Amino acid sequence: MSDLTIVMYHYVRPIKGSRFPGIKGLELEGFRNQLDYISTEFNVVSTEQVVDASKNGSKLPPNACWLTFDDGYKDHFEFVLPELVSRKLVGAFFPPRAAIEENIVLDVNSVQHILSSTQCISGLISKINEYCRVAGMSDRQISKLHNKLAFANRFDDANTIYVKRMLQHALPETLRSEIVKQLFKDIIGIKLEEFSKELYMTVEEVKVLIEHGMYVGSHGSMHYWLDRKSAEEQEKEIQHSLEFLNGVGASLKDWVMCYPYGAYNHDTLSLLRKYKASIGITTKVRVANLKIDNPLELPRLDTNDLPQYL
Numbered sequence: 024m025s026d027l028t029i030v031m032y033h034y035v036r037p038i039k040g041s042r043f044p045g046i047k048g049l050e051l052e053g054f055r056n057q058l059d060y061i062s063t064e065f066n067v068v069s070t071e072q073v074v075d076a077s078k079n080g081s082k083l084p085p086n087a088c089w090l091t092f093d094d095g096y097k098d099h100f101e102f103v104l105p106e107l108v109s110r111k112l113v114g115a116f117f118p119p120r121a122a123i124e125e126n127i128v129l130d131v132n133s134v135q136h137i138l139s140s141t142q143c144i145s146g147l148i149s150k151i152n153e154y155c156r157v158a159g160m161s162d163r164q165i166s167k168l169h170n171k172l173a174f175a176n177r178f179d180d181a182n183t184i185y186v187k188r189m190l191q192h193a194l195p196e197t198l199r200s201e202i203v204k205q206l207f208k209d210i211i212g213i214k215l216e217e218f219s220k221e222l223y224m225t226v227e228e229v230k231v232l233i234e235h236g237m238y239v240g241s242h243g244s245m246h247y248w249l250d251r252k253s254a255e256e257q258e259k260e261i262q263h264s265l266e267f268l269n270g271v272g273a274s275l276k277d278w279v280m281c282y283p284y285g286a287y288n289h290d291t292l293s294l295l296r297k298y299k300a301s302i303g304i305t306t307k308v309r310v311a312n313l314k315i316d317n318p319l320e321l322p323r324l325d326t327n328d329l330p331q332y333l
């Protein structure tokens with residue numbers, strides 16, 4: 024068997040009634056239900072089985088399913104790990120180094136929390152555009168960006184995508200970091216350093232995942248869109264992340280790369296070959312076939328593509 028359903032998870036936590044009830048994530052109850060469903064319909068495989076099947080052509084069980092958890096959230100330690108352990112299942116976790124080791128909040132997460140705490144998206148857009156004007160951008164430049172970026176995808180409407188893309192990569196890095204910091208302060212009102220400690224696992228917690236037989240692989244350090252970085256910058260990201268993995272005791276043999284935002288280019292693929300990664304996982308949406316797919320470009324389903332309430 025060479026078909027492999029790779030499932031991607033981000034936030035997994037009790038959301039209703041929490042401090043961020045608007046956050047887009049999977050309710051813990053939905054996760055439990057989904058694991059029940061997966062346990063009946065699929066055979067959950069380990070990262071080692073996936074690597075072996077990809078490298079050596081060994082057979083996967085029928086309906087093989089590989090569980091992957093991105094971004095190093097504390098949710099994964101607090102809620103996911105106990106659920107997996109009690110069901111004797113394993114998963115693969117991809118924490119970005121800077122979030123775990125340096126107590127920063129990744130821009131992607133600041134923006135998600137800003138959006139989740141915003142009732143009026145057009146008000147938020149006006150604020151962002153105002154910051155851009157103050158920084159010297161013309162109305163014409165701003166509306167050009169809007170026309171280029173504001174397109175809905177399968178999870179978000181056009182305005183939400185505009186906010187995300189402006190603050191994730193479209194604006195110059197210093198400007199967007201400054202805007203994100205300011206919006207976070209105004210809207211969330213928690214110190215970023217404190218928030219980082221709440222949001223991400225500690226180094227010790229990542230080690231505990233490994234002690235419980237979980238796989239920990241690379242998700243970069245700063246969670247950049249790698250396709251927007253030079254080969255040199257990408258190499259630094261990969262090196263930093265591998266140092267981190269080595270430090271927490273993760274295996275670097277046949278390591279797995281999970282591309283932040285699913286973004287990569289030719290340089291990324293060459294670097295992964297140079298540093299001997301065995302698997303790369305993307306956000307292309309379909310079931311993978313290890314016989315046909317490039318092992319460095321495996322597609323994944325989102326948790327929302329599988330039932331969560333039975």
Ligand SMILES: [Zn+2]
Pocket residue numbers: 093094242246282283284
């Ligand atoms: Zn990520």
